[in-house]
Amino acid sequence: xxxxxxxxxxxIMDHYKSPRNRGTLEDGSVTxxxxxxxxxxxxxxxLLIEDGVVxxxxxxxxGCSISMSSASMMTDAVKGKTTEQAMEMAERFSALMKGEAVxxxxxxxxxxxxxxxxxxxxxxCATLAWNALRKGIEHGRGEHEGIEE
Numbered sequence: 001x002x003x004x005x006x007x008x009x010x011x012i013m014d015h016y017k018s019p020r021n022r023g024t025l026e027d028g029s030v031t032x033x034x035x036x037x038x039x040x041x042x043x044x045x046x047l048l049i050e051d052g053v054v055x056x057x058x059x060x061x062x063g064c065s066i067s068m069s070s071a072s073m074m075t076d077a078v079k080g081k082t083t084e085q086a087m088e089m090a091e092r093f094s095a096l097m098k099g100e101a102v103x104x105x106x107x108x109x110x111x112x113x114x115x116x117x118x119x120x121x122x123x124x125c126a127t128l129a130w131n132a133l134r135k136g137i138e139h140g141r142g143e144h145e146g147i148e149e
Contacts, residue, residue, distance in 0.1 A: 005115065008112040008113075008114070012065060012066070012069045013065065015068070015073055015109065016068050016072075019071070019072040020076045021057055021075035022060060023058045023060065025046040025048055028048060029047055029048045030049060030136045030139050031044070031046050032044075032045045032046075032047075032132040033045075033132075034128055034131060034135070035128075036125065038124065039063070039064065039124070040063065041067040041124075041125055042063060043061035043063070043067070043071055044059060045059045045129065045136055047133070047137070049083060049136075052083050053081070054078045054082075054083065054137075057074075059072075059075055059129065064125050066116060066122050067125040067129070070126045073107070073109050073110050073113070074093075074129045074133060075129075076109070077106065077109075078133065083137045083140065083141070087134065087137055089104070089107075090130045093113075094127065096114055097127055098117060099118075
């Protein structure tokens with residue numbers, strides 16, 4: 001195993017064992033519940049969006065280390081970003097999952113998930129939280145009706 005792969009594995013396990021932003025928000029938040037029925041991963045994402053900015057993001061859920069680490073990283077990465085910046089970050093994350101060379105200067109931990117692209121069955125695990133983010137932002141803009149799947 002290369003030292004970079006080892007580093008990436010440590011970053012993923014750190015987020016899994018010590019998740020950031022796990023918990024719930026009080027009133028005023030957009031709530032999204034998504035699950036991946038093929039593997040059982042579930043996420044409950046809450047976003048506090050004010051004046052087009054993701055002021056806060058919290059999550060809870062159950063699933064594999066990839067899914068839970070991705071939720072931890074995503075909520076850390078998007079806090080303080082405009083909804084446009086968060087959506088652009090979600091697009092770049094999707095490109096990363098397709099094996100494209102993408103960097104995240106604003107939050108390098110996300111690059112630790114780049115190896116997931118080599119395992120197609122795990123891509124849904126890594127993208128679950130990001131799909132919830134997209135739906136939450138779209139709902140906050142009035143673009144999406146139901147947000148529980």
